[in-house]
Amino acid sequence: MQYKDYYKILGVERGAGQDDIKKAYRRLARKYHPDVSKEPDAEEHFKEVGEAYEVLKDPEKRAAYDQLGSQWQTGEQFRPPPDWNAGYEYSGGFSGDDAAAYSDFFESLFGFAGRAKTGSTGAGFHAQGQDTHARILIDLEDAYRGATRSISLRHPQLDATGHVALRERQLNVNIPKGVYAGQHIRLKGQGESGMGDGQAGDLYLEIGFNPHSIYRVDGKDVYIDLPVTPWEAALGEQVTVPTPVGKVNMKIPPGSTQGKQMRLKGKGIPAKVAGDFYVVLQIAVPPADTDTARKAYETLKQAAGFNPRQHLEKQS
Amino acid sequence: MKNHDSAPTLNGEVLEDYCLSLQQLCHGATAEPEFILQLVEYEVLVPQGGQEAEWRFRAEDLARLRRAQRLTRDFELDLSALALVMQLLDELMELRGSG
Structure with missing residues (x-):
C-alpha cells in the first residue's frame, strides 16, 4: 500500500x-x-x-x-x-x-x-438493507434499440472478523429501449444485503449518455448540426440526414437561413411519449480558391445586392 | 464495458416521471423526511400532489436529493444557501448543455 x-x-x-x-x-x-x-x-x-x-x-x-x-x-x-x-x-x-x-x-x-x-449484528436483529445507487453511461444508440450492459459495483462489507472489505460485484443489466439521461432503473433486491431476515435494498441505476460525435441530446429530443451549402439553403434541396436508427431523406425548403431547425416528429428517443429529432442547418461557405469560384462570387455580389449588416448601420 | 456471460442479466423497472413517494425518496437516498420537507419548502424539490401523503417525486429528484446532501455536508450550507447553489448549478448545466 x-x-x-x-x-x-x-x-x-x-x-x-x-x-x-x-x-x-x-x-x-x-x-x-x-x-x-x-x-x-x-x-x-x-x-x-x-x-x-x-x-x-x-x-x-x-x-x-x-x-x-x-x-x-x-x-x-x-x-x-x-x-x-x-x-x-x-x-x-x-x-x-x-x-x-x-x-x-x-x-x-x-x-x-x-x-x-x-457493525455488530446481534442475535435476532433484522433490518432492511439500504438502497444503493450507481450511474451507468450508455450510448445514444442503446436508447434507440435497447442493450445489455455490464457494470461493476463496489460495496464495503464486513468480513467474519469485523473488518471492512470492498467486494466487487458484476451485474448484467438490460437497458430497455426508450430510456433517457436522468431516468432511473430500479433493480429490486440488488442494493445492500439486509441483516438477519431483513430484505435486501434496491439498486437505483441512473442513466447517462456518453458524449456523441454528431448528436446532442436534450431530454428526449435529439439534435444534429447539418452542414449545407448556400445554394442548398437558398434554392431548396433534398438531402440525406443520418439518425441513430438510419438515414432519412429530408427536403430543405427554399429560402432557409442559418440555424433553421427542422423537426422530425417522434424520431427522438422512443420513450412512451417519443422525443423529436431536430436538424439544425449550418450554412458552410465554399472557399474562393479558384478563378472560377472567385468569378462566381463576384457575379453573386452584383446580382444579390445583399447587406447582412443593414440592421447594425441604423444603430449609430 | 464488456459483457460477462457468467452472471444472469437483470431486468429492472424504469421509473417514470413523478412516481416516488416521500417514503421511497427517503429510503432511496437514506435521507431524513425532515430534510426533504425542508427541500420542498425551499422549492429545491417540487413534488406533484397536495398533501405530503399524496406527494409524488420524479425519479430525477433522487439524484437531485443526493446532490443536495453532498453539498450540504461538504460545504456546511444552510437551506437558503443550498437552494441558491442548486439554482445556480441548474442554470450552469443548462448553459453548458447548450454551449
Missing part, C-alpha cells in the same frame, strides 16, 4: 494550525467538489482532499498520523508499524455512507476501528 502525505494534499505545513487546515480544505473543496467542478479528475482529487481533511481535522487522528513520522514520501510503499496506534481511541471512524471513498492507506490506519463498532 502507498503512503499518503495528507499535509501535501491539503498544501499546508506539517505544523499548520487547525484553522489553516480548515481553510485549505474549504478552498480545495470549492475547486474540486464533483458537483461544482469542471476540473479533470475532480472526483479523485476531492476524495483525496476529503480523506486528508478527515484525518487532519481530528486532533486524535492527526496525532496518530503524525506519529508515523515525516520521513515518508507520497506513493512510497507503506506498512503500518505493528501496534502503531496503541493508546488512541477513535470516536468517528467512517463518516457518512461512502466508506468506499477512502484509500487502502486510510483504512489500514483508521478504517477498522470505526467500522467494527457499528
Whole structure:
C-alpha cells in the first residue's frame, strides 16, 4: 500500500494550525467538489482532499498520523508499524455512507476501528438493507434499440472478523429501449444485503449518455448540426440526414437561413411519449480558391445586392 | 464495458416521471423526511400532489436529493444557501448543455 502525505494534499505545513487546515480544505473543496467542478479528475482529487481533511481535522487522528513520522514520501510503499496506534481511541471512524471513498492507506490506519463498532449484528436483529445507487453511461444508440450492459459495483462489507472489505460485484443489466439521461432503473433486491431476515435494498441505476460525435441530446429530443451549402439553403434541396436508427431523406425548403431547425416528429428517443429529432442547418461557405469560384462570387455580389449588416448601420 | 456471460442479466423497472413517494425518496437516498420537507419548502424539490401523503417525486429528484446532501455536508450550507447553489448549478448545466 502507498503512503499518503495528507499535509501535501491539503498544501499546508506539517505544523499548520487547525484553522489553516480548515481553510485549505474549504478552498480545495470549492475547486474540486464533483458537483461544482469542471476540473479533470475532480472526483479523485476531492476524495483525496476529503480523506486528508478527515484525518487532519481530528486532533486524535492527526496525532496518530503524525506519529508515523515525516520521513515518508507520497506513493512510497507503506506498512503500518505493528501496534502503531496503541493508546488512541477513535470516536468517528467512517463518516457518512461512502466508506468506499477512502484509500487502502486510510483504512489500514483508521478504517477498522470505526467500522467494527457499528457493525455488530446481534442475535435476532433484522433490518432492511439500504438502497444503493450507481450511474451507468450508455450510448445514444442503446436508447434507440435497447442493450445489455455490464457494470461493476463496489460495496464495503464486513468480513467474519469485523473488518471492512470492498467486494466487487458484476451485474448484467438490460437497458430497455426508450430510456433517457436522468431516468432511473430500479433493480429490486440488488442494493445492500439486509441483516438477519431483513430484505435486501434496491439498486437505483441512473442513466447517462456518453458524449456523441454528431448528436446532442436534450431530454428526449435529439439534435444534429447539418452542414449545407448556400445554394442548398437558398434554392431548396433534398438531402440525406443520418439518425441513430438510419438515414432519412429530408427536403430543405427554399429560402432557409442559418440555424433553421427542422423537426422530425417522434424520431427522438422512443420513450412512451417519443422525443423529436431536430436538424439544425449550418450554412458552410465554399472557399474562393479558384478563378472560377472567385468569378462566381463576384457575379453573386452584383446580382444579390445583399447587406447582412443593414440592421447594425441604423444603430449609430 | 464488456459483457460477462457468467452472471444472469437483470431486468429492472424504469421509473417514470413523478412516481416516488416521500417514503421511497427517503429510503432511496437514506435521507431524513425532515430534510426533504425542508427541500420542498425551499422549492429545491417540487413534488406533484397536495398533501405530503399524496406527494409524488420524479425519479430525477433522487439524484437531485443526493446532490443536495453532498453539498450540504461538504460545504456546511444552510437551506437558503443550498437552494441558491442548486439554482445556480441548474442554470450552469443548462448553459453548458447548450454551449
